Amino acid sequence: MSGSLVISLDFELMWGVRDHRTTADYGDAVLGVRQALPAMLALFKAHGIRATWATVGLLFARNRREMLEHCPELQPGYRHQALSPYAAIRSEIGEDEAADPWHYGRSLVDQVLAVEGQELATHTFSHYYCLEEGQSLSAFDADLAAAVRIMSAAGAAPRSIVFPRNQMTDAHVQACARHGITAFRGNPDSFAYRARSQEDNSPLVRGLRLLDASFPVTGRHSYRAPARIGACVDVRASRFFRPFSPRMGALNDLHVRRIVGEMTVAARAGEVYHLWWHPHNVGRHTGQQLARLDTILKAYRRLADEHGMRSQTMAECAAASQGQAAPSN
Ligand SMILES: [Zn+2]
Structure with a gap:
């Protein structure tokens, strides 16, 4: 195989960082997505990459009225209230994408939809936190229903x-x-990557992950056959592609080398290698980060030629592991 x-x-x-960042200290990275996203799509096209864009449901809204119309009635009651976006939707954010390009992104979603082979997936409606105190399974269910509704209004089904x-x-x-979802991205099989609430993410765990980004600390994260939970296939993550940082010096290159090395092992062994990041990770130092991405994708092309490695969306990978074709969205 x-x-x-x-x-x-x-x-x-902004919906993914709003509890610990503001538009004043991080808004430039979020605005940078407007250059980074089309550039990434162009690289994906050039290298034949079929990527999965797990999108926060709120980004499908064209204006505040649409956002409010789709908000679920049952909302999570997090103990740490800053995690909930609903008060901000009612009173803080702007009216539409022109007025508030940090909280609206429908024109960007439409760019993804227009490129062949890209999968539009969900990152929940409200950037929902499943392990934070005060959430409930029924609030999660209501959130997902809202995500599916707002996506289907755009002609997509996650x-x-x-x-x-x-x-x-x-x-x-x-x-x-x-809700019709057949694939999820689980965590790498290692202590450092176990699912945790923010409170339980200690400096030790974060340090371990940082070290592992450039050096083989936690072992191999590619895999042959994805596991499943019920009807959902765990297309689990192999590695987070870290943003370029001038402070990291030579570690920037070592990280790319580690990714290419892991991908090569996966290609030779016929395994799945799952790389992930956020578009806003490319919103600062955009040129450097795109160059690193290009290096990785060129390595993929070589592995495709030499070992038959394929690019797959999460849904396609899940379907292939179950021996069936993925439905398109
Ligand atoms: Zn997120």
Whole structure:
């Protein structure tokens, strides 16, 4: 069996960072997505990449009225209230994408929809946190229903989900299957990558992950056959593609080399290698980060020629592991 490269993007603009960043300190990276996203799509096209864009449902709204119309009645009651976006939707954000390009992104979603081979998936409606205190399974279910509704108004139906901050339980995964979702992105099989609430993400765990980004600390993260929970296939993550940072010096190159090395192992062994990042990770130092991405995708092309490696969306990878074709969205 030939190996496959799966790429997923957590597409969220400000909705994914609003509890710990502001437009004043991070708004430039979020605005940078407007250059980075079309450039990534062009690279994907050039290299034959079929990527999964796990998109926050709120980004499908063209204006605040549409956003409010689609908000679920049952909303999560997080203990840490800043995690909930609903008060901000009512009173803080602008009216539409022209007035508030940090919180609206429909024109960007439409660019993704226009490129062949890209899968539009969900990153929940509200950037929902499955392991934070105060959430409930019924609030999650209502959130997903809202995500499916706003996507179907745009002519799309999600087959895959990426859970915000990689927080999930088996029960949350099973709830997804009821909404037609067949693939989710689980975490790498290692202590450092286990699903945790923000509070449980200690500096030790974060340090371990940083070290592992450039050096082989936690072992191999590509895999032969994805596991499943109920009707959902776990197309689990292999590695987070870290943003370029001038402070990281030589580690920037070492990280790319580690990714290419892992991808090569996967191609030779006929395994799945799943790389992920956020579009806003390319919103700063855009030129450098795109150059690194190009290096990775050129390596993929070589592996495709030499070992028959294929590019697959999450839904396609899940379907192939179950021996069936993926439905298109
Ligand atoms: Zn996110």
